Amino acid sequence: MDPNMETRVNESLQQLPTTQQESTEAVSRLDIEAQRLADESSLYDYFAATGIRVDRVEPGLVVSSFKVPPRLTDRAGNFANGAIANLVDIVAHSPIYVVGQPANVSVDISISYLSTAKVHDELEITSKRLGQRGRYTGILVCLRNKVTGEIIAEGRHSMFLSKVVPKL
Numbered sequence: 001m002d003p004n005m006e007t008r009v010n011e012s013l014q015q016l017p018t019t020q021q022e023s024t025e026a027v028s029r030l031d032i033e034a035q036r037l038a039d040e041s042s043l044y045d046y047f048a049a050t051g052i053r054v055d056r057v058e059p060g061l062v063v064s065s066f067k068v069p070p071r072l073t074d075r076a077g078n079f080a081n082g083a084i085a086n087l088v089d090i091v092a093h094s095p096i097y098v099v100g101q102p103a104n105v106s107v108d109i110s111i112s113y114l115s116t117a118k119v120h121d122e123l124e125i126t127s128k129r130l131g132q133r134g135r136y137t138g139i140l141v142c143l144r145n146k147v148t149g150e151i152i153a154e155g156r157h158s159m160f161l162s163k164v165v166p167k168l
Contacts (some may be wrong), residue, residue: 047071048086052125053093060129062094065146068121079152084143085109090157091127092139096159104137106161111155115145117164122146135161 053117072083076111093104117123124146130138141155 025041049090060071060095062127064125066116066123066125068119070119077119084153085111088141091125092141092157095127095129096137102162105162107160111153113153114151117152130159
């Protein structure tokens with residue numbers, strides 16, 4: 001990531017608003033450069049996906065680790081459900097991603113929230129291809145607390161392999 005962007009993001013995170021009105025005003029003041037598809041990273045990548053560490057890769061399986069950062073928690077200090085859903089969406093693409101191939105398009109995503117994770121909890125994320133029929137693929141994503149072994153969330157993600165490579 002561009003060091004200037006990282007500095008701007010860190011400064012912005014320190015000034016997070018506390019009320020809905022402050023949140024609305026803060027979002028309207030954001031000055032973020034548009035990112036092109038070919039760029040290496042973006043604010044979204046930094047905010048949502050920073051900290052994912054790949055531990056093991058096998059055909060149809062990717063096992064990762066993730067330490068819950070404060071920026072992705074709710075007011076109670078739990079890993080926010082929206083952040084969990086976003087993480088499931090991001091890692092579900094990993095066991096079927098092929099460089100140079102057309103993008104996989106999400107068809108359906110279903111997530112069961114079974115427990116909570118607190119800030120700084122270390123999670124093991126398993127993303128496994130369940131099967132493929134034609135260009136349709138099913139993926140299972142499981143988020144588990146590394147210390148307790150407790151399942152935090154389990155997601156099923158269906159994807160369709162597009163024949164068209166995006167031109168953006």
